[in-house]
Amino acid sequence: MRKAAFIAVGSELLRAERPETNSWTASRVLRGAGLLLHEKRVVEDTVEGVATAVRELVPRCELVVVSGGLGPTADDVTREGVAAALGRALWRHRPTGEVIAARYAARGRPMPDFAWRMADVVEGAELLPNPVGTAAGQWLELPGCTLVLLPGVPSELEAMLTGLVLPRLGAGAGILTRTLRLAGVYESLVEQRVMHLYERFGRENVTILAARGQVSLLLLAEGSDAAARLEEMDRELAALAGPDLYGRDDDTLASAVLAALRRRGWTLAVGESCSGGLVASQIVAVPGASGVFVGGAVAYADALKRGILGVPADLLATHGAVSREVAEAMADGARALGASCGLGITGVAGPTGGTPDKPVGTVHMAAVTPAGRRHQLHRFPGDRQMVRELTAAFALDLLRRLVAFPGEAGGGAT
Amino acid sequence: MRKAAFIAVGSELLRAERPETNSWTASRVLRGAGLLLHEKRVVEDTVEGVATAVRELVPRCELVVVSGGLGPTADDVTREGVAAALGRALWRHRPTGEVIAARYAARGRPMPDFAWRMADVVEGAELLPNPVGTAAGQWLELPGCTLVLLPGVPSELEAMLTGLVLPRLGAGAGILTRTLRLAGVYESLVEQRVMHLYERFGRENVTILAARGQVSLLLLAEGSDAAARLEEMDRELAALAGPDLYGRDDDTLASAVLAALRRRGWTLAVGESCSGGLVASQIVAVPGASGVFVGGAVAYADALKRGILGVPADLLATHGAVSREVAEAMADGARALGASCGLGITGVAGPTGGTPDKPVGTVHMAAVTPAGRRHQLHRFPGDRQMVRELTAAFALDLLRRLVAFPGEAGGGAT
Numbered sequence: 060m061r062k063a064a065f066i067a068v069g070s071e072l073l074r075a076e077r078p079e080t081n082s083w084t085a086s087r088v089l090r091g092a093g094l095l096l097h098e099k100r101v102v103e104d105t106v107e108g109v110a111t112a113v114r115e116l117v118p119r120c121e122l123v124v125v126s127g128g129l130g131p132t133a134d135d136v137t138r139e140g141v142a143a144a145l146g147r148a149l150w151r152h153r154p155t156g157e158v159i160a161a162r163y164a165a166r167g168r169p170m171p172d173f174a175w176r177m178a179d180v181v182e183g184a185e186l187l188p189n190p191v192g193t194a195a196g197q198w199l200e201l202p203g204c205t206l207v208l209l210p211g212v213p214s215e216l217e218a219m220l221t222g223l224v225l226p227r228l229g230a231g232a233g234i235l236t237r238t239l240r241l242a243g244v245y246e247s248l249v250e251q252r253v254m255h256l257y258e259r260f261g262r263e264n265v266t267i268l269a270a271r272g273q274v275s276l277l278l279l280a281e282g283s284d285a286a287a288r289l290e291e292m293d294r295e296l297a298a299l300a301g302p303d304l305y306g307r308d309d310d311t312l313a314s315a316v317l318a319a320l321r322r323r324g325w326t327l328a329v330g331e332s333c334s335g336g337l338v339a340s341q342i343v344a345v346p347g348a349s350g351v352f353v354g355g356a357v358a359y360a361d362a363l364k365r366g367i368l369g370v371p372a373d374l375l376a377t378h379g380a381v382s383r384e385v386a387e388a389m390a391d392g393a394r395a396l397g398a399s400c401g402l403g404i405t406g407v408a409g410p411t412g413g414t415p416d417k418p419v420g421t422v423h424m425a426a427v428t429p430a431g432r433r434h435q436l437h438r439f440p441g442d443r444q445m446v447r448e449l450t451a452a453f454a455l456d457l458l459r460r461l462v463a464f465p466g467e468a469g470g471g472a473t
Numbered sequence: 474m475r476k477a478a479f480i481a482v483g484s485e486l487l488r489a490e491r492p493e494t495n496s497w498t499a500s501r502v503l504r505g506a507g508l509l510l511h512e513k514r515v516v517e518d519t520v521e522g523v524a525t526a527v528r529e530l531v532p533r534c535e536l537v538v539v540s541g542g543l544g545p546t547a548d549d550v551t552r553e554g555v556a557a558a559l560g561r562a563l564w565r566h567r568p569t570g571e572v573i574a575a576r577y578a579a580r581g582r583p584m585p586d587f588a589w590r591m592a593d594v595v596e597g598a599e600l601l602p603n604p605v606g607t608a609a610g611q612w613l614e615l616p617g618c619t620l621v622l623l624p625g626v627p628s629e630l631e632a633m634l635t636g637l638v639l640p641r642l643g644a645g646a647g648i649l650t651r652t653l654r655l656a657g658v659y660e661s662l663v664e665q666r667v668m669h670l671y672e673r674f675g676r677e678n679v680t681i682l683a684a685r686g687q688v689s690l691l692l693l694a695e696g697s698d699a700a701a702r703l704e705e706m707d708r709e710l711a712a713l714a715g716p717d718l719y720g721r722d723d724d725t726l727a728s729a730v731l732a733a734l735r736r737r738g739w740t741l742a743v744g745e746s747c748s749g750g751l752v753a754s755q756i757v758a759v760p761g762a763s764g765v766f767v768g769g770a771v772a773y774a775d776a777l778k779r780g781i782l783g784v785p786a787d788l789l790a791t792h793g794a795v796s797r798e799v800a801e802a803m804a805d806g807a808r809a810l811g812a813s814c815g816l817g818i819t820g821v822a823g824p825t826g827g828t829p830d831k832p833v834g835t836v837h838m839a840a841v842t843p844a845g846r847r848h849q850l851h852r853f854p855g856d857r858q859m860v861r862e863l864t865a866a867f868a869l870d871l872l873r874r875l876v877a878f879p880g881e882a883g884g885g886a887t
Contacts, residue, residue: 071680073510074500074650074691078492086488096487098522100514108512115529133676236488262548266485277488329771335757336750339771343749346824346857354777357743357753359768362811367770367781397776410760443760 063094064116067101068109068128068137069211081126081216088220090236092228093281094122104128109140117144117204122228124220127211129194131174137208138179138197145201147182151175155186155195162193184208191218198227235285239276239296241303242312243456249274252299260292271445272452273312276300302464305456312455313341313348319462320351320400325428327458328398329355330368330389332380333406333422337451353398358389368392368403379417381405383434386423390432400428400462404454406437408446422450426458430465433457477508478530481515482523482542482551483625495540495630502634504650506642507695508536518542523554531558531618536642538634541625543608545588551622552593552611559615561596565589569600569609576607598622605632612641649699653690653710655717656726657870663688666713674706685859686866687726690714716878719870726869727755727762733876734765734814739842741872742812743769744782744803746794747820747836751865767812772803782806782817793831795819797848800837804846814842814876818868820851822860836864840872844879847871 065082072079082099089096097120102108109128116123128137142149156178163170177194180186187196187207192215199206207224209216241249246269253276257265266277276296280289297304305315320327329338336357342348356367361380364370370388378384382405389403406422413419420439426432435457439449460467479496486493496513503510511534516522523542530537542551556563570592577584591608594600601610601621606629613620621638623630655663660683667690671679680691690710694703711718719729734741743752750771756762770781775794778784784802792798796819803817820836827833834853840846849871853863874881 070677071682071691073513074680074693075682075689076494076497076501077682077684080490083490087490098514098516098526099487100512102512111533112512119525263484266488268485268489268491270491275489277485279488328777331750333757334754335762336745336753336769336771337757339750339773340748340754340861343747343751343771343773343822344858344861348749349773352773354771354773354781355750356770356781357750357757357768359753359757359763359766360811363742363768366810367768396780397774408757412763444758447754447758 061092061094061121062097062119063089063122063124064120065096065099066109066112066116066123066125067099067211068104068125068140069101070103070134072101073103081211081213084213084217085124085126085220088217088225089122089124089228090234091225093233094228095234104134104136106136106140106143109137110144113141113144113206117201117206120204122205122207124224125206125208126216129177129196129208129210131171131177133173135176138176138181141197141199141206141208142181145181145199149179149181152178152180152186155180159193181208187219187223189215189219190222191215196223233285234279234281235289236280237278237289237293238308239278239293239300239304240306240310240312241274241276241300242272242305242452243460244274244303245269246274249276249300249303253296256295256299265292265296271448272456302460302467305459311341311345312452312459314345316455316459316462317342317345317348317351319459323462325399325462326351326353327400327402328353328393328396329402329404330364330393331355331357331404332359332364332389333408334404334447334450334454335359337447338402338404338454341451341455353396355393355396364389364392367396369395381407381417381421381423383423383425383436386425387427387432387434390425390427394427400426400458402426402454402458404450406446406450408443408450410443420446422446422453424450424454424457426454426461428461428465431461433461475506475508475535476511476533477503477536477538478534479510479513480523480526480530480537480539481513481625482518482539482554483515484517484548486515487517495625495627498627498631499538499540499634502631502639503536503538503642504648505639507647508642509648518548518550520550520554520557523551524558527555527558527620531615531620534618537618537620538638539620539622540630543591543610543622543624545585545591547587549590552590552595555611555613555620555622556595559595559613563593563595566592566594566600569594573607595622601633601637603629603633604636605629610637647699648693648695649703650694651692651703651707652722653692653707653714653718654720654724654726655688655690655714656686656719656866657874658688658717659683660688663690663714663717667710670709670713679706679710685862686870688717716874716881719873725755725759726866726873728759730869730873730876731756731759731762731765733873737876739814739876740765740767740812741814741816742767742807742810743816743818744778744807745769745771745818746773746778746803747822748818748861748864748868749773751861752816752818752868755865755869767810769807769810778803778806781810783809795821795831795835795837797837797839797850800839801841801846801848804839804841808841814840814872816840816868816872818864820860820864822857822864824857834860836860836867838864838868838871840868840875842875842879845875847875
């Protein structure tokens with residue numbers, strides 16, 4: 060397996076609480092050339108910060124990708140940092156500068172002097188034209204290591220990795236990956252079911268991840284028989300997952316639900332209380348949802364449960380808004396808006412509103428289709444955000460199972 | 474400023490496309506001791522991977538935090554990696570092992586042999602008891618550097634950083650930070666307005682970030698007069714931001730909207746088409762939303778725009794579902810569900826459904842309150858996901874401005 064490393068340059072990436080996603084793109088694209096990320100770093104945008112990272116990683120990797128710091132401003136110092144690390148000079152490539160000047164001119168703006176820095180090239184580097192932006196990349200062949208400098212704008216990084224870098228890395232059997240996606244089951248149960256296969260497939264080739272009510276199995280295979288081994292892993296693990304498996308790779312729970320409904324020619328409407336539109340929003344995130352999903356009600360106040368969803372007032376008075384009866388009436392009411400299936404959700408997301416009988420995390424969910432109905436009561440852990448995310452995942456999964464396996468009794472983690 | 478570095482141990486963190494958030498926690502907590510993260514790394518869970526990172530970072534930082542790899546399994550090798558980096562031995566601390574054995578016993582399970590590894594201590598390290606989990610942390614005082622090993626479970630890491638590590642780091646004037654949150658304005662405009670202050674405040678102390686229709690200004694101050702300087706930065710930048718500023722730090726657009734409504738004693742209902750519940754979901758994410766928000770309709774199909782929101786059929790036929798007239802009728806229809814204010818949103822999220830007149834990204838949004846009404850037409854860039862996120866941000870901001878500044882003409886980026 061060939062080793063790669065990724066360096067993200069930018070002090071703001073060390074301060075802001077938001078994900079650094081360029082390394083995800085790099086990891087995915089580079090696997091196509093048989094390169095696996097062995098390390099990633101976020102460093103400050105100082106010459107010394109960049110230089111140190113390059114100096115440390117180049118000797119131990121076949122490929123090092125540096126992302127960001129190639130723009131025109133004072134804190135764009137990747138070129139200077141790399142030159143310092145390698146003990147090389149920077150020289151100015153006038154034709155590149157003139158292309159950039161022409162871009163400024165086309166927008167009716169003069170090119171400021173400092174923008175010429177984008178035409179500075181590390182001695183020995185080849186320029187990589189940027190097909191979707193201004194800052195050019197650079198490609199350096201060093202003894203035992205290829206060093207590539209790319210812009211930090213995600214769309215530019217992805218375009219250049221895919222269109223310019225990957226083709227040049229060539230050869231090398233690719234590393235194949237696949238993600239099996241499971242829902243309605245807890246990580247520890249999945250681990251118990253699959254762990255006897257670790258030794259056979261190699262522990263480093265099967266990774267279990269759990270998040271927000273879902274479990275993923277990341278599979279990895281390399282070498283000349285990678286495709287066949289990946290299929291074998293998929294087959295055996297999918298068999299163990301059974302009906303908990305809802306999809307692969309880019310599938311989402313919502314897209315799996317929509318696909319299952321589409322196969323039956325059914326449509327869907329939802330009635331949400333504590334999830335507050337989260338289920339609808341996840342469904343509408345899927346392109347083409349409008350063929351199956353008609354909409355629904357965010358019946359947060361009881362008046363809307365009665366008004367839009369037709370939940371009888373005496374049901375609310377007798378059982379309370381958070382009850383099996385109301386969840387089922389909400390599912391029926393959603394369906395009555397004009398769909399063949401309905402989903403009803405009511406619960407206590409917290410932090411207030413809990414009672415000894417119905418503590419924070421108590422959620423009733425009900426699904427109804429032309430072929431049957433099903434109800435689940437959950438006591439979810441965590442804060443308001445976690446309760447709502449778990450609610451959305453388990454509610455979509457309840458509906459998926461009812462549509463795809465109408466004969467099965469319940470299932471899921473009730 | 475004192476330098477800190479963070480090392481996250483775990484091959485799965487190099488493969489999965491999900492955020493590594495422990496470094497965010499560390500960055501936030503350590504600022505309280507005047508320590509700023511200068512670098513963060515994700516490394517493989519191998520002895521060599523951990524050892525190399527520790528060997529490289531200890532000489533150049535006052536504090537290095539290693540997170541993860543302290544559990545009982547074969548890929549928990551942080552102890553071994555650190556011992557290798559420092560050329561020290563591991564010894565087994567029996568009392569710690571017995572505490573762990575007692576935990577197993579309490580759950581009615583025998584302690585497996587390999588779990589004793591959790592009692593292995595790097596020579597010279599002090600054990601840090603884990604108040605919320607099983608794996609203990611370790612604290613090493615090295616020449617010029619404190620090296621701390623902590624578990625990777627986010628709740629355990631946060632509890633130990635806050636409760637054990639921060640108090641011991643002591644002294645050192647803290648680094649103060651604040652985030653100013655703006656909406657309805659583009660990053661480049663904010664930059665133009667504030668850039669003349671960079672020199673005065675120090676470029677490294679003001680960071681602009683833009684994401685999903687919002688702009689944040691991260692402010693940083695240190696030293697004995699940090700509090701006064703932060704207030705001064707806040708005052709000057711807030712004045713430049715004007716009505717674009719909706720809040721600070723943990724405020725969200727939705728919480729700002731709810732607060733503005735609450736001040737006037739108004740309530741809200743929404744009618745969403747292309748945003749599909751995203752606005753409702755962001756509102757319901759705010760604890761206590763139920764005092765102001767009654768709910769609404771996800772009127773994805775036209776039948777629901779007519780049925781729940783009472784949009785006249787001839788309006789839909791004459792102007793089309795994506796039109797100012799329909800957005801306004803949806804806002805009025807939402808309000809008629811039983812609230813004093815309404816928000817209506819209709820648009821083309823893509824990837825299909827665009828026309829030459831109304832390309833993908835076309836979104837009409839309308840807000841109505843007892844004090845007035847306002848409409849905006851946007852042409853958002855990007856894919857379905859980005860169009861929906863920009864829609865939610867600009868719609869909440871439209872309502873915020875109408876409620877907070879009813880006299881102002883429009884505003885925002887129409």
